Amino acid sequence: MTLVFDGDRLLAAADVARTALVEDGQRPGRHLESTPEGEWAVAHYFEADLPGYRGWQWCVVVAGAPGHDEITVSEIVLLPGEDSLLAPNWVPWNERIAAGDLTPGDMLAAEPDDHRLVPNQIDTADEFRFDDDTADPDDIGQIAGEIGLGRRRLLSPEGREEAAQRWHDGDFGPHSDMATAAPFNCATCGFYVPLAGALRPAFGVCANEYSADGHVVAAGYGCGAHSDVAAPRGQGSPAYDAFDDGVVEIVAVTADSGGDAVS
Template identity: 85%
Template sequence: MTLAFDGDRLLAAVDVARTALVEDGQSPGRHLESTPEGEWAVAHYFEADLSGYRGWQWCVVVAGAPGSDETTVSEIVLLPGEGSLLAPDWVPWNERVAAGDLSPGDVLAAEPGDHRLVPNQIDTGDEFRFDDDRTDPDDIGQIAGEVGLGRRRLLSPEGRDETAQRWHDGQYGPHSDMAAAAAFNCVTCGFYLPLAGALRPAFGVCANEYSADGHVVAADYGCGAHSDVAAPRGEGSPAYDAFDDGALEIVPATANAGGDPTS
């Protein structure tokens, strides 16, 4: 007599295979597939999140026997997946770097032809020499700094527009959840410090330590900490819950042993 093999049971033994990997000290990812291997075995494949093994997979082979309901783990092996032995397509570093990648000690140079920057006048130190005592060099120096003297490159119109769009669409822009729930805009807030230059009408810096302190915010952004927000009325929350007289149980007076109900 020939006993039929229950292949569906081995194909469904995903938990058995995953448990074997965990007990072996591994951290398998999602289950990828189950593949029959011969008449009495099935191979289960899992993602392998291992440093240096991009695209590799864990393979766990489970087996059974005719007339038995037991599932046996036969083998655990790490195998390369499709394309894992090939180097990925080369991507230049300036296309791989993303916002937030810069860490202390890193150097990130702007390319000479960066479209976000344009050449600027260079301060040689000879522009502001005065023979009289009526002009304060510090005042002139402040103006020079605002117009960009002393910096080799400045924001180009394209760079400025990209920055403005990024800020406008970001966390502190007018379309954020915080701004949608606010009653007032930042441009009318006492904590709002407008930027200098061409971005002044649209952006500023928040000086409220309880809100977006130190962040660039859109003029039409807003939050609940606006300087004109009125304080809630009333004396605040009570220290104790109100006493409910309606919860008292009224008990009729009864005469005492002496017959005097008031004694």
């Protein structure tokens, strides 16, 4: 003979579930619903009035067994409802961090397998050579650094390409509003300091304190503070003739019989 447990007793055991919540230190609200969770278990849902958990519900699972009248509490859990206030999906820190997030005192370690870096013994092709292969002391010094003197890891070709693309597309690239409005580009400016290595033909640093001072700029970038910009000539505004506001016009005024002034 198979004993069948009376499931109605589990569905009606809201008081048992509420008591379990109270004994757990919670303050459940009104009972919302009872849902069968299997042949011998029922979940009871209660409103949860907790700060920061709008729309969440307490769920208490009660259970029984054939041949036993005792009702036991299997689980107490806080669950979100349909209109619950939920936190955004968790994203690892290394995917959340963005440019400008680093502040004084912060430490940001590059991953061991960071594709932007390679061990120092790898040839990164970062040296810049002139077409006639003439040796330059600065180039020789840079090559010495690239083969491992002083740095454990170097910028990889992929890292260099990504940086170049960001700079090219950024505020100091050749297609920015400032560059398109400028009559000259940085490659011909006396304030332009070219970078060393493979990026030298395309990028440099601006040394003009009144312009993009200290920023990496594309050779095709430009601004109105180019070293070849000519100063305006003549007096007054370059767009309008000077106005002499020192001339005074004297007007004679007489009074008629009606008391009105007549010039």
